Amino acid sequence: MKKNKIFGALFLSIAASIWGGMFVVVKVVVEFIPPVELVWLRYLIAVIALFAIGCWQHVDWRVKRKDLPLIILIGLIGNALSIVTQEAGTWLSSAQLGSVITAATPTFMILFAWWLLKERLTWIKISSVALATIGVLMIVGVHAIGMGKLLGAGFLMIAALTWALMSVLIKLVPSDYSPIQVTTLATATALVCLSPVVFIQRSTVHWHYLMQPTVIFCLLYLGVISTAVAFVMWNRGLQLMNAASSGLFFVFQPLVGTLLGWLILGEAIGLGFWAGVILISASIWINIGYSD
Template sequence: MNKTLLGSIYLALASSIWGGMYVVVKIVVSVIPPLELVWLRYLVAIVALLMVGLITKQNWRIRKRDFILIVAIGVIGNAISIVAQEAGTMLSTAQMGAIITSSTPAFMVIFARLILKERMTLKQGLSIFLATVGVLLIICVGKLEFSSKLGGIALLVAALTWALMSVLVKRVPSDYSQMVVITYSILVAIILLTPFVLPRLHKLDMTQLAHPTIWGGMLYLGIVSTAGGFLLWNRGLQLLNVSSGGLFFFFQPLVGTLLGWLLLGETIGIMFWVGAALILTGVLFVIMKKK
């Protein structure tokens, strides 16, 4: 199969999986609070990743000079970002979660400038402005309840921290397997969250956890969304350049919005679409190639 076509399939699948993730989180978080949900999701994911890593005989050794970088990726991306993302989805809607976090590629430009010293072009600056205005319209101007506004703020934090983590990943030496980097960063998040989660686990309703919808959702979040989605995305970017690959991020808000409407009965206001259009326009400015 053509490399471009295969890479496109990988990236489209990853983004579609993440779009569906917001609907699953919205259902599961009604039973499992965000902090506990992230922790349980990662336990499932790390078991899956370790099994695949052992079967494929990955090299798990990390050099000392790269240790701090891996820890930072785990804390910022896998702990703070994902907890904020799932808390934001709980307080708002699946559509809002998918749309606001789709501003991540635009915010990456800022961190690339600060950390990697990449030059910011006028087009990139405009994209940041449009994405920011779009997020503010959704959070502040739309006719939302106070909890939804808080959820929007949490989702914005998730987008910013995920963008920062994505730029930090670019500083990881290329001789490391992406599976190894993902596994270690998830392990860091588990270690960080465990002291906060363990005292709260006894409050979970085990009868509700036994429901097929809830444990099925947990398997989706851990194996499909976390382990599978990350690996599909990274593999796709190996076959396509980053600019072309970023275009497939659009599948996330589209799938999230569609599934939220179909499965959860969520409604969408005009201001939501105005904000979404600005965010997607801003992201498109970043990822489009110059002709």
Template structure:
């Protein structure tokens, strides 16, 4: 297995895990507010990554000139992008959220060209277009026009910031352990988000954490969907072109829809399966190119 193929597996796994977050978050968010949930998952992820780092005897030393890039990953990706996703969806609709954030791979292609001088090949451009059409089939285009325009603008910031963060990861020297890089970035994000989370935390939410379904959901979101998925995404992007790597982001709506169908009883129509085939076809074009 080549380095690029292994990176593809890492990226697809991370995006699939994020798709599964929809099912778990739907339960947890009934009692925990979004900003507090983000903080809790980051704290759990941080503890997990530090423990793994200590057990595996990672070197935690980062050169001063590389710290700004890690700071940018934490602030732009793990704070701004995640927060604007929640706010934008609240101001508009989940459908618009899926629509606009699905532009992330295309934005990654552009940022990779501007910042990393990666070539935009015909196959890369075609695969991105095919996959984005697949996303349109999955989320639909029904009442998008009725959604709040401000929410759409905020969601645009979410897509833009995650794409920029994903490309900046390529600026981190490959000599660093991605576990260490991910830990520092989540630490930065946690410190910045802590004041906002504590200002809204109340006794009812603290009590809710004693419920097995809630605390187990928080543990899943922190350990699997944050610590593991962020690490896999960062590791995968180090192994493939940034522009091509963005395509694996499209595994998120596929996994989310299938799991919602299986566990929440949500309906899945023929357009979903058409969209899934188009997304997988787009990814196949990139894998074949590599």
């Protein structure tokens, strides 16, 4: 059991760390491609990559009829609604604000896990998430939200809520389905759902931007690394840990995002960053070592 938790923590940490660089990438590429079209292109690349990996691993793509509605719901809530609102919110506000608001995901996951999965609310879970949340706030800082960013903040809050709900719903999927199978089908569901919107708005998008090296790199990162690889790792991690504890590792997203901003963009970090790292590390140690 302890071994499963360690591997689960590793998968969740890597996935969230990958998403830490996603906000910066989205902020760059969304200036060329609108949010819905960006998500559609990201998922098109991801489905191709996931299907290729699944075929290589001889994945059985058959799904029982009784399980299909749940997987479709996961695709609609997590892959479609959550990601579209996240990228729209980042577009309307900032990458840093996106990291702050979506860091509320662990708290929402605890509540959804208590409601849907009947997981016990313990002081260990509550205190570990509280420590991690304080750590995140110390890392990215607390900034006033102007009226111009209010709509973006609203979209980001919806993204955090729906991602938390999706992460808990995955726990209801029978364990005989592989993470690649669930991720591919959920991503394909979102791709089909968004296709009519992209078709209607096709004339308003400047598709020639797809030939720019920067845009190509960003799309490959979002499609292959941030979606195909990270989603599979996140879903596998969710299978190995309880839903409430899993959300804790989402805090690696703003941590890595801030660190990358310092390394790549030259953004300054102060004592708050290192204090936040200590608090987050303590919360994870408490969660893995003492939670049930």
